[in-house]
Amino acid sequence: MSRRALGSSSGTYHVRASELARDVKSVKSLRCIVFFLDDTQHTFDLEKRSKGQVLFDLVFRQSELVEKDYFGLQFSEKASAVDGMRWLDPVKCIKKQIKVGPPYLLYFRVKFYVSDPSKLQEEWTRYYFFLQLKKDILEGRLVIPPATAALLASYAVQSELGDYNPDDHKHGYLADMRLVPHQTEELEEKIAELHKLHKGQNSADAEFNFLEHAKRLDMYGVDLHKARVRDSTQAELQLGVTSYGLVVFQNSIRINTFSWAKIVKISFKRKQFFIQLRREGTESYDNLLGFNMLSYRSCKNLWKSCVEHHTFFRLNTPRPTTKRFLFSLGSKFRYSGRTEYQTLEDMKKRGLDDRPFLRSPSKRCVRQTVPTPTEPREKKPSKSIPRMNGTSNSHVRPYDSFSHKVQISGPEYLPRKAWAETPLSEVQAFTPAIPPKMIRYADDDSLPELILANGSAGPALDEPCSGGGGQVRVRMRADAEGRFGFNVKGGADQSLPILVSRVVPNTPADTCLPRLNEGDQVLLINGKDVAGLSHDQVVKLIRAPKDNGELVLTVKPQVYAGEQIEEPDFQYIPDSTVPARGARSGALAESMLLLAEGLESGATIAQFEQLYRKKPDMTMKCARLPCNLSKNRYRDISPYDATRVILQEGTSGDYVNASYVNMNIPTSGIVNRYIATQGPLPNTTIDFWEMVWEQQCTLVVMLTTLVERGRIKCHKYWPDLYETDTYGHLQVSCVRQKETPSFAFREFTLINTQNREERHISHMQYLAWPDHGVPDDASDFLTFVQRVRRSRDGMVEPTVVHCSAGIGRTGVLVLMETAMCLVEAHEPVYPLDLTRDMRDQRAMLVQTPSQYKFVCEAILKVYNEGIVKPLPEYQRCLTTTV
Numbered sequence: 105m106s107r108r109a110l111g112s113s114s115g116t117y118h119v120r121a122s123e124l125a126r127d128v129k130s131v132k133s134l135r136c137i138v139f140f141l142d143d144t145q146h147t148f149d150l151e152k153r154s155k156g157q158v159l160f161d162l163v164f165r166q167s168e169l170v171e172k173d174y175f176g177l178q179f180s181e182k183a184s185a186v187d188g189m190r191w192l193d194p195v196k197c198i199k200k201q202i203k204v205g206p207p208y209l210l211y212f213r214v215k216f217y218v219s220d221p222s223k224l225q226e227e228w229t230r231y232y233f234f235l236q237l238k239k240d241i242l243e244g245r246l247v248i249p250p251a252t253a254a255l256l257a258s259y260a261v262q263s264e265l266g267d268y269n270p271d272d273h274k275h276g277y278l279a280d281m282r283l284v285p286h287q288t289e290e291l292e293e294k295i296a297e298l299h300k301l302h303k304g305q306n307s308a309d310a311e312f313n314f315l316e317h318a319k320r321l322d323m324y325g326v327d328l329h330k331a332r333v334r335d336s337t338q339a340e341l342q343l344g345v346t347s348y349g350l351v352v353f354q355n356s357i358r359i360n361t362f363s364w365a366k367i368v369k370i371s372f373k374r375k376q377f378f379i380q381l382r383r384e385g386t387e388s389y390d391n392l393l394g395f396n397m398l399s400y401r402s403c404k405n406l407w408k409s410c411v412e413h414h415t416f417f418r419l420n421t422p423r424p425t426t427k428r429f430l431f432s433l434g435s436k437f438r439y440s441g442r443t444e445y446q447t448l449e450d451m452k453k454r455g456l457d458d459r460p461f462l463r464s465p466s467k468r469c470v471r472q473t474v475p476t477p478t479e480p481r482e483k484k485p486s487k488s489i490p491r492m493n494g495t496s497n498s499h500v501r502p503y504d505s506f507s508h509k510v511q512i513s514g515p516e517y518l519p520r521k522a523w524a525e526t527p528l529s530e531v532q533a534f535t536p537a538i539p540p541k542m543i544r545y546a547d548d549d550s551l552p553e554l555i556l557a558n559g560s561a562g563p564a565l566d567e568p569c570s571g572g573g574g575q576v577r578v579r580m581r582a583d584a585e586g587r588f589g590f591n592v593k594g595g596a597d598q599s600l601p602i603l604v605s606r607v608v609p610n611t612p613a614d615t616c617l618p619r620l621n622e623g624d625q626v627l628l629i630n631g632k633d634v635a636g637l638s639h640d641q642v643v644k645l646i647r648a649p650k651d652n653g654e655l656v657l658t659v660k661p662q663v664y665a666g667e668q669i670e671e672p673d674f675q676y677i678p679d680s681t682v683p684a685r686g687a688r689s690g691a692l693a694e695s696m697l698l699l700a701e702g703l704e705s706g707a708t709i710a711q712f713e714q715l716y717r718k719k720p721d722m723t724m725k726c727a728r729l730p731c732n733l734s735k736n737r738y739r740d741i742s743p744y745d746a747t748r749v750i751l752q753e754g755t756s757g758d759y760v761n762a763s764y765v766n767m768n769i770p771t772s773g774i775v776n777r778y779i780a781t782q783g784p785l786p787n788t789t790i791d792f793w794e795m796v797w798e799q800q801c802t803l804v805v806m807l808t809t810l811v812e813r814g815r816i817k818c819h820k821y822w823p824d825l826y827e828t829d830t831y832g833h834l835q836v837s838c839v840r841q842k843e844t845p846s847f848a849f850r851e852f853t854l855i856n857t858q859n860r861e862e863r864h865i866s867h868m869q870y871l872a873w874p875d876h877g878v879p880d881d882a883s884d885f886l887t888f889v890q891r892v893r894r895s896r897d898g899m900v901e902p903t904v905v906h907c908s909a910g911i912g913r914t915g916v917l918v919l920m921e922t923a924m925c926l927v928e929a930h931e932p933v934y935p936l937d938l939t940r941d942m943r944d945q946r947a948m949l950v951q952t953p954s955q956y957k958f959v960c961e962a963i964l965k966v967y968n969e970g971i972v973k974p975l976p977e978y979q980r981c982l983t984t985t986v
Contacts, residue, residue: 134198135207138163138177141235147207156201157194163212170454171229173416173447176215180204181401190405191215194441216416216444217325219347219706221315223444225451227308234263234311237318244285246323247356254291256317257283258298262310268300320714322358326351327413329406333617334376334394343377343395345409347417348707350379352617357576357661359618364418365701372407374400391610418705420445575627578620578657580612588646588655589613590620595639601721602626602634602642604659606937621661628658692974695932696967703960711936712956718947722746732759735791737782741909747945749779751791752798755832760791761910763946764902767922767938771929777902778918780946782910783808783818790832792821796865796904797834797854803895804904806869807913817908822852822867833857846872846884847891866895873913878958882965889920890971915942915949916959923963924972933967935960 134150136159148162156177164172177192179202192210193201202208214236224230238260240246241253248256260283265273278292302310318324326344333339341359344351349363350370362379369380375398381391397403415422421443442450582588589611594600604624607613613620626634629645637645646655702708726732727742736742742761743749749762762781769776779799783806784792796804808817823829828837833856840851850867868891872884879885896903907913919942923933939956942949950956966972 136210137207138210138212140167140212141232141239152199153197155195155197156192159198160194169228171224171226171447171451173442174214174216174218176213177210178213179208179210217347219710221312221319223448230311230315234314241284242282246321248321252317252321253284254294255298256314257295258302259310259314261295261299262302262305263307267303327409329402331395331397334396343406345413347413348705348710354618363707364414365698365705370407370410372403375403377403377406416443419443575658575660576618578616578618578659580616580655581653583612592626592642595642596636597638624659624661626657626659630656691932692927692930695934696964699960700964708960709953709957713953715936715940717943719944726759727761731757735759735788736761737785738909741911741948743946749795751794754794755790760788760795762795765918765942765945767918769925769929771931774925776922776925779902779904780910780914780949781904781906783906783908784821786819789819789821793831793834793836797856800901801904802865802901804865804867805892805917807873807907807917809871847888868892868895878954882962886962886966886971889917893921893924911946911948912951912955915951916955918942919950919959920962924966927967927972928975930974933963935963
């Protein structure tokens with residue numbers, strides 16, 4: 105047989121060689137395993153030199169996210185407990201960034217926490233934020249008080265299980281769900297009770313409400329970094345980076361905040377991190393604060409986080425990377441992604457995309473061990489039952505294994521709250537932040553000498569006292585004039601706790617660490633309990649410090665009833681004790697500058713949303729008596745017992761839903777007195793006129809029409825022109841009426857039929873407020889406020905102001921007129937302080953963020969356009985500051 109014939113009838117296959125060739129080829133690929141927020145995972149094979157952006161594109165394609173700029177990929181550094189997790193840089197090679205692997209393990213996470221969930225246009229994005237916050241709570245990164253924990257968990261249960269159903273949801277139905285850390289049976293019962301109240305909310309609604317409440321938490325969206333004070337104490341604390349600036353925490357208690365508007369420059373050198381602050385008032389130098397980080401890597405990570413957060417939230421477009429010389433020092437890092445402004449503008453152009461939305465089963469809620477980043481658990485496939493959303497933009501949502509019923513959530517009747525008159529869409533409007541100037545980033549080797557406002561080489565930070573209950577010990581020394589720079593209010597003689605009402609910038613109270621904050625409750629002064637002391641006794645105790653001149657305060661940080669929410673302390677209030685008129689004018693201009701910057705950055709609205717709605721320790725028992733319930737237009741809006749107007753000769757008792765609100769204008773000596781009340785009901789009209797008579801009021805301001813959007817907002821409590829109506833023993837006659845498209849002005853005569861005494865009442869009605877939301881232009885409203893001010897000139901009797909509920913538009917008018925008076929008196933205007941003073945007298949005055957934004961913009965308009973100008977005749981009335 106020939107060799108050719110033999111060759112064609114045989115064959116050889118090199119198995120080992122082929123496998124070796126396969127293995128050699130595979131080495132050229134890069135395997136990445138990404139763990140998503142819904143506990144799924146996906147493997148991506150990339151070319152070994154791929155940059156991070158390649159993986160980002162694949163991940164976003166897999167997740168189908170459009171608003172993707174809020175998210176990022178994290179990976180764990182090599183078993184480092186100090187530096188922890190890092191964010192994948194999209195412009196660098198993956199292999200050069202991640203040292204652990206292959207395969208490379210990454211975690212899809214929220215990187216930039218939106219300040220307001222209403223900015224997120226897509227339900228898909230809000231769903232991922234919801235999952236991230238749940239994970240933050242379960243893993244202990246987001247610390248929450250028990251009351252808030254129960255509320256958030258109830259929304260999570262509503263999202264997972266739908267409406268409460270007694271047939272399916274028996275006692276203990278939450279026992280197998282892991283909702284909060286340290287979950288107890290008692291807490292589960294509270295969650296179940298709250299779950300029952302959410303009937304009618306579909307998953308999207310429940311998740312949105314979850315986000316709305318979560319955003320008010322102190323630790324929401326805070327990227328924490330461990331640090332130490334740069335002095336001999338080396339006290340441990342944490343620096344947090346947020347959308348609005350930098351915050352300082354000690355033992356999970358916020359002790360200071362620096363907004364981006366206040367920061368000039370951030371820099372680092374080796375393990376030292378520096379914050380340079382803008383000059384205040386008459387300062388001739390910049391404040392520079394220093395902190396020691398745990399390592400060079402952790403210091404640089406903090407610096408990079410600051411660069412990224414500032415760029416994302418405050419700039420329109422990222423700053424381009426500048427060319428550097430060959431031997432130039434310092435990091436050249438710049439944020440390379442898109443900003444929030446660009447994302448929102450892109451979504452406006454894109455519009456809402458109605459696309460299928462498939463939710464993963466609720467494996468994440470089942471009580472089990474939470475996997476660590478270095479120990480990912482395997483995802484087991486599970487079947488789910490689809491559940492349809494009740495909204496017009498329906499999405500398919502797999503139902504979890506806790507129930508086997510498919511539900512359609514439709515419109516349900518819910519008890520109406522007064523703030524429901526403003527649709528959500530009106531509050532969601534967003535104006536992108538346009539910062540007035542860029543913050544410089546520096547990490548060069550030459551840093552200026554560290555100088556603090558009090559002239560010391562570094563702040564002293566004392567350990568919090570060990571008494572528990574979140575108490576903090578604050579130490580400070582008086583300045584050259586013997587003052588500490590803070591005001592207090594309250595006392596046993598006023599039946600109120602001792603609270604810090606104001607902290608003056610660049611004084612010992614402001615520059616000490618921990619910082620003394622507005623709203624802190626003073627418990628001990630130099631070890632002496634202040635319980636039972638009068639206001640004057642407390643002031644004397646503060647002014648009599650120890651022999652060494654040191655004042656030691658034990659305080660409970662920012663105590664507010666009910667919501668347990670601390671308000672931001674990044675307000676910079678000029679020193680109120682400087683007598684020079686030029687300094688006062690400078691303080692006014694400074695307050696307007698800060699207000700404008702706060703509106704641009706969104707910080708002003710964030711502060712308002714965290715302000716308490718009801719004053720701590722104030723009761724409303726009288727309003728809730730069974731005999732008075734029918735006299736309240738809204739069940740949840742009532743006057744405080746301490747500030748309510750008491751009728752002396754009421755036909756059906758002494759109760760009327762009305763509150764005294766007094767606004768002090770310090771320099772002028774003027775006190776604007778108001779009675780804020782609800783729009784009269786048919787059964788309270790007699791009480792309304794009786795109140796006007798007893799309080800000797802001569803001006804009534806009405807800020808609503810009788811009917812809006814088909815709903816009765818106020819009963820017509822006056823007669824037609826040239827007619828007379830009788831209300832109890834009072835006769836009301838309308839003798840004059842003039843109407844324009846925006847206003848209505850009436851004159852009434854009020855006669856007491858018992859003694860024939862006659863009085864004249866002016867009635868001013870604003871008609872141009874839209875049926876919902878706020879006016880597009882403040883001009884008409886400002887014209888009306890000016891008319892009100894002219895009518896009030898020289899008046900000492902209180903002015904009656906009402907809308908429908910007596911809190912929303914009523915608060916806007918009171919705040920606006922007070923701000924105008926402060927401008928005339930050369931006084932700085934701080935709307936948040938004024939709103940707090942108003943809410944200390946009637947709960948919830950200035951009702952919605954849109955109303956607050958409207959009045960803040962109107963204040964700037966009044967000042968910038970010179971509608972109201974500072975008057976030269978007012979002189980400073982000195983106030984006592986300790």
